[in-house]
Amino acid sequence: MLKERFVWEVLAEKEKLLEGEVRICGWVHRIRDLGRVKFAIIRDRSGSIQVTAKKGESPDTVLETIESLRQESVVCVDGVLKKAPTREGVEVKATKITVINTPVEPLPLEVEGSEKASLPTRLRYRWLDLRNPKITAVFELEAFVARVFREYYTSQGFVEIFTPKIVAAGTESGAEVFPVLYFDKTAFLAQSPQFYKQFAVIAGLERVFEIGPVFRAEPHHTSRHLNEYHSLDIELGFIESFHDVMDYVEGFIRSLAGRVEEEPARRALETYSAEPPRLPASGIPRIPIAEAYEILREKYGKEVEEGEDLDSEGERLMGQYAREELDSDFVFIIEYPWKVRPFYTMRMESNPELTYSFDLLYRGLEIVTGGQREHRYHQLVSNLKDKGLEPEGFQFYLDFFKHGAPPHGGAGMGLERIVMQTLGLDNIREARMLPRDTERITP
């Protein structure tokens, strides 16, 4: 390895390393050439450190090399760690600088302050944008959310699964799918692992989770939709009601909220001046949609027709309501109308026009959808027909239910949306390293 230590590690051990030989590898962040004394700030993923050379004290080759450096050159610097009046309290007095690579063109985007450039420019030159620690922090948080998800569900006896992303049919009503040429057949990119996580539960794994990409062929033009995103999915068998599913969703949210003081989450929240997610000790409120209609009408003068889904304004207002009246960044809206839910959702026994389903709003944005699934074969067939769908088209799925399917339910959570809402990002594309939207398939 050219590089032994991150800058952060050098800084963490600076007392021990003082006056000793160190090697720093990274990108040239900034050059301050004062003539007889020259500084270069070297940056890596973990932080920055100043490299110094002085005429008469440092080798001439080092001075010449610093003069020839450009921003974003890749270098390794050998030198002695010295106390210095810098922000870090130390600097590296260079004895040797190896230039490993130099930009072949002027930079189209400056790394420092890249977040001030327009989003299209940043995405176009995302490899430079990402070198900005403010931007990297987003993805460190994203990795953290995924890790907490994995750890929480693993600790609860869930098994991680990996389902096919090339599928024969669109899973749900509505959402459009991308066709792909699959030898001599047309297949589709999975828009949800829905059928296969149910498969895994029925197949005896009982409790499963998956972190994987999903694909939506909808021509959205909004700041909260992507055509490819990561879904955090769970599915669990032997539930008594859809409240059991919500309990497990809430368990994860609580675990996440409880761990945001850990690195790298802490740094990400601090970088974006974001409040830690707030949720009441008594639990996340669960409000039937029928009540939500009333709250919206009475408190906000917002009319939503009975039996319809909340629109995005309605969701925003319910988020506001939860925050102001219930002291919670989260609120479950439950018992959605059958009309607006997919065919596999279980209908309420007391009122088949409603379902055992829920959405979870986080600061006014839907981040989770879930519910109890219909596990009774004949009821499932009848539900399909009720939705005007042909059972034949879903036979491969229906077959799962023929030989003993336990009552089960699950949920899907949008990873990028969780990150976006946690940091207060304006656009979900910022929460995706290389977003795919209607116009963008490169880089």
Add this chain to the structure above:
RNA sequence: GCCGCGGUAGUAUAGCCUGGACCAGUAUGCGGGCCUGUCAAGCCCGUGACCCGGGUUCAAAUCCCGGCCGCGGCGCCA
């Protein structure tokens, strides 16, 4: 898919409403120079742009039309 807004150097912007003194200003980058402690270093010199096409006008970055591209709202959803 429907609706709205916008496109000025590499990047971010000023100018546009109220056409002329704009061969387009500023910051940063880039090229060159000065400088022994900078820390968004500073100072001096230089470099580089009006999305494309048509129209109105004596005159268009500015007004009008079309196109292309981008962004957002709605719908749909995570």
